[in-house]
Amino acid sequence: MKHYDFHNIESKWQKIWEEQKTFEVEASSGKPKCYVLEMFPYPSGYLHIGHLKNYTLGDVVARYKRMQGYNVLHPIGFDAFGLPAENAAIKQKTHPKKWTYDSITHIKKQMKAVGLSYDFRREFATSDPEYYKWTQWLFLFLYKQGLAYQKEALVNFCPHCRTVLANEQVIAGGCWRCETKVVKNSLKQWFLKISAYTEELLSDLETLNEWPEHVKTMQKNWIGKSYGAQVTFPIVGGGEIEIFTTRLDTIYGATFLVISPEHPLSLELPYDPGIKEATKILINKSLLTQEIERSAEEIPKEGIFLGRYAYNPFTCEKIPIFVANYVLYEYGTGAIMAVPAHDTRDYDFALKYNLPIREVVVPEALTHLENLPYEGYGYLINSEPYNGLSSEEATIKMSEFLQEKLLGKLTIRYKLRDWLLSRQRYWGAPIPMIYCDQCGVVPVNEEDLPVKLPEEIDFTPRGMVSPLSTSDEFLHTTCPQCGGSARRETDTMDTFMCSSWYYLRFGSPFTNREPFNKKDIDYFLPVDYYIGGVEHAILHLLYSRFITKALGDGGYLDFKEPFSRLFTQGMVLHTSYWCQTHYWIAPKNVKENKHCPHCDAELIASLDAMSKSKGNIVLPETISHKYGTDTGRMYVLFAAPAEREFEWKEESVSGIFRFLNRVWKLVASYPGLSLKETDGRPQNPDDEAVKLITHKTIKKVTQDIENNFRFNTAIAALMEMLNDLKAIIERENFITEGVLKEAIESLVLLISPFAPHIAEELWEILGHQNSLSFQKWPVYEENWVKEEVIEIPIQIDGKIRSKLTVPRIIEEEKLKELALQDEKVLKFVEGKKVKGIIVVPEKIISIHTET
RNA sequence: GCCGGGGUGGCGGAACAGGCAGACGCAGCGGACUUAAAAUCCGCUGAGGGUAAACCUCGUGGGGGUUCGAUUCCCUUCCCCGGCACCA
Numbered sequence: 036m037k038h039y040d041f042h043n044i045e046s047k048w049q050k051i052w053e054e055q056k057t058f059e060v061e062a063s064s065g066k067p068k069c070y071v072l073e074m075f076p077y078p079s080g081y082l083h084i085g086h087l088k089n090y091t092l093g094d095v096v097a098r099y100k101r102m103q104g105y106n107v108l109h110p111i112g113f114d115a116f117g118l119p120a121e122n123a124a125i126k127q128k129t130h131p132k133k134w135t136y137d138s139i140t141h142i143k144k145q146m147k148a149v150g151l152s153y154d155f156r157r158e159f160a161t162s163d164p165e166y167y168k169w170t171q172w173l174f175l176f177l178y179k180q181g182l183a184y185q186k187e188a189l190v191n192f193c194p195h196c197r198t199v200l201a202n203e204q205v206i207a208g209g210c211w212r213c214e215t216k217v218v219k220n221s222l223k224q225w226f227l228k229i230s231a232y233t234e235e236l237l238s239d240l241e242t243l244n245e246w247p248e249h250v251k252t253m254q255k256n257w258i259g260k261s262y263g264a265q266v267t268f269p270i271v272g273g274g275e276i277e278i279f280t281t282r283l284d285t286i287y288g289a290t291f292l293v294i295s296p297e298h299p300l301s302l303e304l305p306y307d308p309g310i311k312e313a314t315k316i317l318i319n320k321s322l323l324t325q326e327i328e329r330s331a332e333e334i335p336k337e338g339i340f341l342g343r344y345a346y347n348p349f350t351c352e353k354i355p356i357f358v359a360n361y362v363l364y365e366y367g368t369g370a371i372m373a374v375p376a377h378d379t380r381d382y383d384f385a386l387k388y389n390l391p392i393r394e395v396v397v398p399e400a401l402t403h404l405e406n407l408p409y410e411g412y413g414y415l416i417n418s419e420p421y422n423g424l425s426s427e428e429a430t431i432k433m434s435e436f437l438q439e440k441l442l443g444k445l446t447i448r449y450k451l452r453d454w455l456l457s458r459q460r461y462w463g464a465p466i467p468m469i470y471c472d473q474c475g476v477v478p479v480n481e482e483d484l485p486v487k488l489p490e491e492i493d494f495t496p497r498g499m500v501s502p503l504s505t506s507d508e509f510l511h512t513t514c515p516q517c518g519g520s521a522r523r524e525t526d527t528m529d530t531f532m533c534s535s536w537y538y539l540r541f542g543s544p545f546t547n548r549e550p551f552n553k554k555d556i557d558y559f560l561p562v563d564y565y566i567g568g569v570e571h572a573i574l575h576l577l578y579s580r581f582i583t584k585a586l587g588d589g590g591y592l593d594f595k596e597p598f599s600r601l602f603t604q605g606m607v608l609h610t611s612y613w614c615q616t617h618y619w620i621a622p623k624n625v626k627e628n629k630h631c632p633h634c635d636a637e638l639i640a641s642l643d644a645m646s647k648s649k650g651n652i653v654l655p656e657t658i659s660h661k662y663g664t665d666t667g668r669m670y671v672l673f674a675a676p677a678e679r680e681f682e683w684k685e686e687s688v689s690g691i692f693r694f695l696n697r698v699w700k701l702v703a704s705y706p707g708l709s710l711k712e713t714d715g716r717p718q719n720p721d722d723e724a725v726k727l728i729t730h731k732t733i734k735k736v737t738q739d740i741e742n743n744f745r746f747n748t749a750i751a752a753l754m755e756m757l758n759d760l761k762a763i764i765e766r767e768n769f770i771t772e773g774v775l776k777e778a779i780e781s782l783v784l785l786i787s788p789f790a791p792h793i794a795e796e797l798w799e800i801l802g803h804q805n806s807l808s809f810q811k812w813p814v815y816e817e818n819w820v821k822e823e824v825i826e827i828p829i830q831i832d833g834k835i836r837s838k839l840t841v842p843r844i845i846e847e848e849k850l851k852e853l854a855l856q857d858e859k860v861l862k863f864v865e866g867k868k869v870k871g872i873i874v875v876p877e878k879i880i881s882i883h884t885e886t
Numbered sequence: 887g888c889c890g891g892g893g894u895g896g897c898g899g900a901a902c903a904g905g906c907a908g909a910c911g912c913a914g915c916g917g918a919c920u921u922a923a924a925a926u927c928c929g930c931u932g933a934g935g936g937u938a939a940a941c942c943u944c945g946u947g948g949g950g951g952u953u954c955g956a957u958u959c960c961c962u963u964c965c966c967c968g969g970c971a972c973c974a
Contacts, residue, residue: 248890249889249890249891249969252889252890253889253890253968253969253970255889256888256889256890256970256971259970261973263974278974279973279974280974281973281974293974336972360972361972361974362972362974363972363973363974365973366974367973367974371974373974374974378974379972380974381974383972448973448974449973450973569968572969573969573970673899673911674899674911675898675899679892680967681898681899682898684897684898686913687897687898687911687913689911689912690910690911691911693911694910694911696926747898747910747911748900748909750910750911751900751910751911752910753910754909754910755909758910826906827906828905830906830955832955833954833955835906838906870954871954872954873905873954875905875955878905878906879905879906881905881954881955882954883954883955
């Protein structure tokens with residue numbers, strides 16, 4: 036018998052799969068389809084163990100489904116545009132393109148070495164002109180649909196990356212990549228009107244039954260729907276202010292108004308030059324700090340009385356108008372009515388500036404409030420003629436009054452804002468628009484796509500302008516409408532645009548006449564299993580859903596949601612080290628004393644997700660060289676439940692390696708056709724034991740794969756099967772050949788999605804000619820998953836005291852009788868009166884006594 | 887603050903339509919093989935008591951409840967992780 040030579044076995048089968056085109060699929064198949072997709076990687080150098088886990092999860096499903104008879108589409112590609120390529124290129128004095136494509140070459144090699152069952156013919160990078168041609172087409176499509184527009188806007192700008200960021204890319208006031216504090220700048224930018232789909236994006240979440248609840252909740256919170264009212268407050272001396280409130284019922288308590296610093300009225304309202312000056316200072320200060328300091332618990336509320344008043348439309352009182360830093364311009368109308376008695380923020384502000392506080396809502400049966408502010412609902416006081424009404428009733432009555440007086444109405448507001456698409460960076464898909472002095476803004480003709488990214492260019496970021504503007508060749512063009520001279524748009528698209536439709540292209544990557552062939556898409560899409568990290572729970576998934584809906588409305592797609600089933604896997608963690616001056620230090624450079632190798636400062640250690648930037652990555656090769664890639668694949672699945680994160684510990688890997696070696700030894704001891712007999716009927720107790728463990732395991736593994744990626748317990752079950760099987764065989768009893776054959780072959784097939792190389796090799800050793808990739812997945816028989824004779828525990832007053840060995844099917848009365856005759860039971864019940872016996876068939880006998 | 891997810895041996899984790907807590911694996915201990923080590927194989931391994939047996943007691947973050955029976959259900963409380971966060 037050969038030993039388990041994983042090196043040769045693995046390269047042998049990888050070669051066979053490639054030569055035989057085992058994983059290539061076509062849409063023209065009579066079989067039902069299954070589209071398994073892992074979120075495609077950013078090609079930044081190397082694939083690490085975190086990626087390995089992600090792709091192995093998908094690969095197990097893909098291989099399993101293939102054996103279930105599905106026509107499995109399992110593609111991979113590269114999310115290749117973006118900042119890291121530029122940064123790395125600058126650092127290494129090379130071109131982003133070279134750096135990116137070198138990475139891709141390397142990563143592909145790694146993927147193949149892991150044995151991932153991809154159809155590599157379908158592979159592409161989003162930076163391929165053949166791909167971004169269609170990303171540009173998508174932009175033009177959105178433009179024609181009225182879903183792309185230009186706006187002069189205050190934008191989030193990262194001074195470090197020197198680019199504009201989408202709202203979604205600002206985390207706690209910092210850049211999502213480098214954490215630099217974001218500042219506000221005014222720029223003319225392209226936006227995508229995701230807001231046109233707000234309601235659909237929200238309500239269709241309900242249809243996503245196979246998405247994790249927490250991801251749906253995050254999207255819901257992000258969309259942030261709230262019901263409220265819009266109310267117009269007339270300004271004393273002319274004009275008006277429109278506010279939004281979710282608590283119309285508290286309007287009698289509105290003792291002042293607050294507008295945000297960015298609000299146009301903040302400079303228009305003041306008469307007094309001194310106030311105007313002070314307001315300007317406040318505006319500048321708040322522009323700089325507002326979005327920046329968000330991470331801090333709370334910035335102190337600061338405001339200025341503008342010297343003007345408005346009428347409260349309900350009380351007809353004159354109330355002062357303030358500008359203050361705590362009101363957001365982007366939400367609602369950028370102005371609020373302040374009700375200090377019923378809102379903490381307004382309350383704090385009122386205390387600071389000594390403003391009146393009037394209670395107008397009290398919880399039932401109370402006439403005044405003990406503690407202010409009271410933010411709950413209740414019954415109205417001090418609000419004639421609405422006194423005594425519930426908050427709900429009052430809101431309706433008040434809104435009727437507003438509509439009658441044309442001063443407002445009930446309305447709905449969302450937090451979701453339009454998607455800022457423009458980036459002033461080089462390494463991205465150029466926005467295919469042209470500026471003509473005669474015709475204005477003109478889209479590039481479809482047949483002129485792609486607008487190619489110039490390669491001979493200084494791509495260093497230069498702040499508010501894209502590096503593309505330095506290329507005369509790129510910049511100057513002719514107007515598609517009038518033929519006159521014109522300039523190109525020089526901004527590139529946010530890379531999230533590239534990744535918002537790639538899953539469609541995988542279904543139809545070969546056409547160069549259209550973004551995708553509808554017939555192919557109709558067959559393969561939507562994605563059945565989409566697997567990736569939670570970090571994409573909002574951005575990528577929301578954008579992809581938006582694009583799918585927009586394309587659907589344009590007649591290009593017949594489905595509403597791109598991903599039927601989403602699985603968010605937990606990341607692989609590893610210790611990382613941080614130095615104040617030298618940032619992340621790779622663990623391999625950290626000496627015993629845990630001091631920085633550059634400046635000898637003490638390092639801060641933390642457990643983080645593996646990432647290149649933190650230097651704490653572990654390469655899959657670390658494992659595959661020593662144990663083989665099958666061991667590595669199986670370990671990342673076995674270490675913890677797939678959705679949970681786990682800390683990388685190399686010493687734990689050996690358990691899996693031992694297991695695979697034991698499987699090898701057992702299975703390879705039946706070479707060739709030594710097991711020919713196909714009659715699997717059991718003929719003795721050992722046969723029955725083998726049959727039992729076989730079918731129990733088939734059931735468990737099948738259900739664990741089907742039931743939400745429970746691969747850790749599936750592998751545990753396989754280990755148990757091996758242990759049991761070995762124990763029975765070692766008893767040196769006679770096991771009927773057919774029974775043994777079924778057991779051994781089932782074991783190999785059940786292991787194959789997890790450890791495909793060893794499984795293929797063993798399958799061949801067992802005498803089979805073809806790859807087991809399309810071998811039928813074993814099916815369990817229900818009558819073989821349960822023992823005929825079982826042990827039933829007897830519990831007396833809540834404690835297990837004895838056990839009975841009985842046939843599984845037995846009458847309850849008989850069980851009671853046996854239990855009461857049991858020696859140990861008699862001992863424990865002696866001198867006590869038995870109050871009752873409860874028999875739970877096949878589970879337990881519970882006796883309780885009088886005490 | 888709001889929303890979501892968790893607290894089980896030395897460690898990763900099993901079990902939960904309420905029914906033998908700790909499957910499977912790591913680490914550890916003991917033994918076999920070996921000149922020796924590695925590898926492999928066998929056994930033990932929640933805590934405490936008990937003679938290394940039988941057996942007993944306690945144990946799933948804390949407190950209380952429902953039940954013949956609770957890691958699982960209910961109430962209450964503490965702690966950890968993730969998301970959002972001055973959203974009116």
